Amino acid sequence: MAKEIKGFIFDLDGVITDTAEYHYKSWQKLADEEDLFFDREVNEQLRGVSRMESMDIILDGQDVSDEQKKKWTDRKNEYYQVYLEEISKADILDDMEAKLNKLKAEGYKLAVGSSSRNARKVLKNLQITDIFDTIADGNSVENAKPAPDLFLHAAENLGLKPQECVVLEDAESGVEAALAANMKAVGVGPEGRVGKAHLVYADVDSIDFDEILKKL
Template identity: 30%
Template sequence: MKPKAIIFDMDGVILNSEPIYYEVQMKFFRELGINISADEYSTFVGLSQTEMWKRILKKFDSTSIRQLTDGVEYNFSTLNKINLLEELITKNNKLNYQHFSKLENLKPTPNLIDFINELKNKNIKLAVASSTTKKLVDLILEKLQIRHFFEVIVSGNEIKNGKPEPDIFLKTAELLKVKPEECIVIEDSFNGVKAAKSAGMKCIGFQKFNSGEQDLSDADLIVNEFNELISFI
């Protein structure tokens, strides 16, 4: 693999953040009276808030959910779902941002900085393509003190179709001014790997226990640590 660009997913790759999201999401689900199992939640890994909540609203189409403001219940089948979707996304994004804002001493994934320095020495362009909102991506990268390494950052709220569609990776390649086939994506989720391969890019599956039981079998290579890649690329 001799790429011109490496595109990193953020959550689960740059930062072991999936357990943090899991805690916030499960608390929010309970407050709404929604029963989501750990196995089902693992299918949401890599999705944008929009894609995740679309799936949840579809599943609970004939049931009720506690209203976000005054505690009463309303029915999915009669409520304006567009307004509900927007309300859920806004509230969820706010909860995520508030939670991460309070966290201190966040550390990047082990050996990430060494790997990035090796890529920089080889003049390989670096980017982040994350389903997370731009505001939260910027916050996390600044807390990790690694924002300056990346030429391009594309977030989930900047593209029309989120992962597993290829839009976010195609936009990232366009901004980097490289062809999709000249890129390698590093992803930890089934949805992310599918998006990368649909974009016509090589993909490295980053196998992490905290990302749940993710099927990364379509990736071109699967690793557990960044030090496995330092001599490979």
């Protein structure tokens, strides 16, 4: 089976780096200013979800115009942009850079498949943009995860069929998107969140690509 795998598509946040705390602080700042309920539990529901969908989750049915929601999400993004300036190569999770370079040296095609519209900026600050053959982000497709569009777009740019790709994801919506795309899914995180994946690793450090290639 391993010979069928020709490429790997990586979610960015939670797999390559962890900007979750920056997202949390940005949403919390906006929520405090606008007197919206927000806490860690609500924040957990935003994992892998687009900015506007995140706003809807926070509003929890409150009647707010699209124009107002756009203003709020833009402001949240401004806060997030400031936090992003703090990111550097030191923020790459565990030995992920070494793992990426090994896969590339072995001839596998590599892509980023992230819902974030800031993915390119994050990768630039991490200094690993050139490792990837293509970057699919929140600007690439209209339908965000759990729709398969983002990963299908990445595979197309890699010149690969969906079944030739493995997706690494830390969000439930991302795992669902990978499965909907007819790709192999590797979940990174707790079973309760990513348990639908074909293989699950508790954290980035424990990811074993030799095992992935052997089992998938």
